[in-house]
Amino acid sequence: MISFLFKGILRDRTRSLFPFLIVLAGVFLTVAMYGYVKGMETNVIRFSANLRSGHVKVMTKAYAKEAEQLPNDLALTGVAALLADLQKAYPGFAWMPRIQFGGLLDIPDDQGETKAQAPVAGLAADLLTPSSQEPRLLDLQKVLVRGHLPLKAGEILISDELAQKLKVKLGEKATLISSTMHGSMAMKNFTVAGTIRFGIRAMDRTGIIADLADIQDALDMRDAAGEVLGFFGDAIYHKDEADKMTLAYNARNSESSDEFQPVMQTLAEQPGMNFMIGWLKYAYSLIILIFLVPMSLVLWNAGLIGSLRRHGEYGLRLAIGEDKGHVYRSMMAESLLIGILGSIAGTALGLALSYYLQVKGIDISSMMKNITMMMPTVLHSQITPVSFFIGFIPGLLASVSGTAIAGLRIYKRQTSQLFKELET
Amino acid sequence: MENSILIKTVDLTKVYPMGGQSITALDSVSLTFRKGEFAGLVGPSGSGKTTLLNILGSLDAPTKGSAEVLGEKVETLSHKKAAALRNRHIGFIFQTFNLLPVYTAYENVEFPLLLLGLPPAARKKAVMDALDWVHLADRAKSRPNQLSGGQCQRVAIARAVVKKPSLILADEPTANLDAENSHHILHTMEDINRELRSTFIFATHDEKVIGHLRRKIVLVDGKVAKDEVIKAA
Ligand SMILES: Nc1ncnc2c1ncn2[C@@H]1O[C@H](COP(=O)(O)OP(=O)(O)OP(=O)(O)O)[C@@H](O)[C@H]1O
Ligand SMILES: [Mg+2]
Numbered sequence: 001m002i003s004f005l006f007k008g009i010l011r012d013r014t015r016s017l018f019p020f021l022i023v024l025a026g027v028f029l030t031v032a033m034y035g036y037v038k039g040m041e042t043n044v045i046r047f048s049a050n051l052r053s054g055h056v057k058v059m060t061k062a063y064a065k066e067a068e069q070l071p072n073d074l075a076l077t078g079v080a081a082l083l084a085d086l087q088k089a090y091p092g093f094a095w096m097p098r099i100q101f102g103g104l105l106d107i108p109d110d111q112g113e114t115k116a117q118a119p120v121a122g123l124a125a126d127l128l129t130p131s132s133q134e135p136r137l138l139d140l141q142k143v144l145v146r147g148h149l150p151l152k153a154g155e156i157l158i159s160d161e162l163a164q165k166l167k168v169k170l171g172e173k174a175t176l177i178s179s180t181m182h183g184s185m186a187m188k189n190f191t192v193a194g195t196i197r198f199g200i201r202a203m204d205r206t207g208i209i210a211d212l213a214d215i216q217d218a219l220d221m222r223d224a225a226g227e228v229l230g231f232f233g234d235a236i237y238h239k240d241e242a243d244k245m246t247l248a249y250n251a252r253n254s255e256s257s258d259e260f261q262p263v264m265q266t267l268a269e270q271p272g273m274n275f276m277i278g279w280l281k282y283a284y285s286l287i288i289l290i291f292l293v294p295m296s297l298v299l300w301n302a303g304l305i306g307s308l309r310r311h312g313e314y315g316l317r318l319a320i321g322e323d324k325g326h327v328y329r330s331m332m333a334e335s336l337l338i339g340i341l342g343s344i345a346g347t348a349l350g351l352a353l354s355y356y357l358q359v360k361g362i363d364i365s366s367m368m369k370n371i372t373m374m375m376p377t378v379l380h381s382q383i384t385p386v387s388f389f390i391g392f393i394p395g396l397l398a399s400v401s402g403t404a405i406a407g408l409r410i411y412k413r414q415t416s417q418l419f420k421e422l423e424t
Numbered sequence: 425m426e427n428s429i430l431i432k433t434v435d436l437t438k439v440y441p442m443g444g445q446s447i448t449a450l451d452s453v454s455l456t457f458r459k460g461e462f463a464g465l466v467g468p469s470g471s472g473k474t475t476l477l478n479i480l481g482s483l484d485a486p487t488k489g490s491a492e493v494l495g496e497k498v499e500t501l502s503h504k505k506a507a508a509l510r511n512r513h514i515g516f517i518f519q520t521f522n523l524l525p526v527y528t529a530y531e532n533v534e535f536p537l538l539l540l541g542l543p544p545a546a547r548k549k550a551v552m553d554a555l556d557w558v559h560l561a562d563r564a565k566s567r568p569n570q571l572s573g574g575q576c577q578r579v580a581i582a583r584a585v586v587k588k589p590s591l592i593l594a595d596e597p598t599a600n601l602d603a604e605n606s607h608h609i610l611h612t613m614e615d616i617n618r619e620l621r622s623t624f625i626f627a628t629h630d631e632k633v634i635g636h637l638r639r640k641i642v643l644v645d646g647k648v649a650k651d652e653v654i655k656a657a
Contacts, residue, residue, distance in 0.1 A: 320535060
């Protein structure tokens with residue numbers, strides 16, 4: 001009997017291929033979309049964490065208040081001692097002192113006269129200590145376009161776009177003009193070691209990356225740093241843990257009115273992040289709304305129409321002596337089978353696309369020319385365990401529930417009536 | 425045993441609601457059929473022939489009155505019991521939609537035996553025998569859309585008789601057939617009637633069919649207008 005039904009499914013395309021393709025399409029879209037948003041979430045969090053905010057960030061109370069303006073005059077001092085404290089208190093964590101700074105980059109000609117000049121936004125991190133994790137966190141190997149990473153003091157990386165604008169070549173001199181921690185003018189000569197492209201508009205226009213010690217020297221920030229970023233040992237942001245440790249850390253010093261007291265903030269507290277995380281939540285709900293609900297309706301409808309078309313067949317089978325329950329169960333088995341096969345195929349296709357996007361990504365920088373927001377311009381996807389089953393929800397539920405409801409008509413009708421419907 | 429009563433209806437009435445009004449398709453029909461009969465319901469279109477066959481076949485329930493078929497009261501049968509009755513004892517031949525289109529002639533004839541749970545070897549023999557009766561053994565692998573109307577009807581006959589049922593209900597079995605094919609399948613059915621002692625009840629306006637009947641029941645407006653034996657067995 002089962003093989004008899006199976007033959008029917010295979011031979012009748014309108015009952016197999018068509019619903020199969022509909023399920024496949026719906027499941028594919030759901031899985032691909034989910035992977036895309038998931039990838040976006042992970043990417044945005046990773047980018048923000050590695051480049052700017054860490055999973056947690058320690059600053060002085062005063063610096064934290066005006067963090068947007070990179071107030072290095074309010075930077076943390078006694079960083080070596082602070083790092084030792086943090087390492088002791090949070091053994092699983094990696095702590096990275098950083099300085100964000102602004103200034104002008106001046107390219108001199110042979111005579112030392114200004115050839116070209118541009119405002120820059122700089123990031124200083126420990127690039128030269130052999131055991132430093134910073135080159136990996138900043139993904140420097142990958143973002144390097146030309147040249148090499150800084151190998152010795154005095155070497156910097158500058159954005160490829162900026163390098164082209166300033167017409168500066170590798171190995172040429174570049175002078176950073178900025179202000180010291182104490183407010184006087186700072187000037188330091190660097191050599192351009194390489195150019196970089198982050199795929200982040202704001203960074204690709206004006207970004208430079210320098211070694212921490214160089215910038216501490218240039219800005220007169222000995223044993224000082226604007227911020228210390230902390231990363232979980234597994235490199236994944238754990239929101240609840242981060243919230244807890246931040247709360248505990250800040251409670252420790254809450255009595256003090258010292259404006260230079262260190263305070264801790266989580267990734268989610270960073271400006272823009274809340275918005276971003278909220279937006280992603282919204283995107284998930286949107287997937288559910290846009291895909292799951294209408295897809296379920298479409299599949300439900302397909303199940304309904306498919307079984308309507310077959311009233312004649314059901315009537316005939318009932319007349320021959322098949323039990324109504326048996327007919328109903330065979331319809332359900334059919335739709336379940338098609339739902340499963342369609343969901344498997346759709347999930348496979350969706351995962352394939354997600355995998356492609358996860359590995360290769362799609363460059364949308366041309367679409368984001370005028371956007372200065374800190375956002376990755378290469379779209380990525382991410383496959384998570386959820387990707388493997390999320391598509392089965394619309395795939396199975398819809399095709400089976402559609403048939404289940406359509407099939408109830410068989411129960412409601414007189415068998416002779418089913419016949420009349422097929423005769424017309 | 426020879427003349428045992430197979431079907432007995434008493435005041436069988438079927439009323440269809442039609443909007444505010446109602447249509448009386450069958451009006452107090454009382455009939456008796458014995459084993460081995462070769463009988464026909466004739467009458468103008470709309471006189472209730474199909475309605476009566478459907479009730480006798482437990483596909484439909486009467487509004488009033490009773491119909492006892494093979495010892496079962498149709499009006500009180502559950503879905504399950506009705507299905508079992510049809511499955512074991514009744515073969516249907518319909519006027520239009522007859523075969524499951526995605527299945528071959530062989531598979532269509534095999535279907536009732538699958539429902540009965542017959543073992544494969546027994547199924548195979550019964551199906552080939554039935555196809556032999558209707559002279560279509562060589563077309564066993566053809567799908568309905570590869571067969572002519574008459575051939576499809578013959579496959580339907582094979583499917584109706586394959587389980588050797590006590591009762592075969594045939595609604596306009598020759599409506600789509602030419603004279604030659606009509607006579608051919610009627611001969612086939614007469615042979616089956618003689619060999620298996622199955623009771624045949626037709627619904628028809630076809631003179632060719634009427635010529636083969638041994639008993640003719642004329643329905644007019646849902647009532648039995650005439651019930652006569654026209655030929656000896
Ligand atoms: N489901 C239904 N709903 C309403 N009226 C119906 C229904 N089925 C049959 N009828 C009516 O019942 C009457 C008898 O119909 P039936 O189909 O039994 O006639 P028939 O003798 O088989 O006709 P024909 O020779 O045209 O097949 C007709 O008036 C028909 O319109
Ligand atoms: Mg009729």
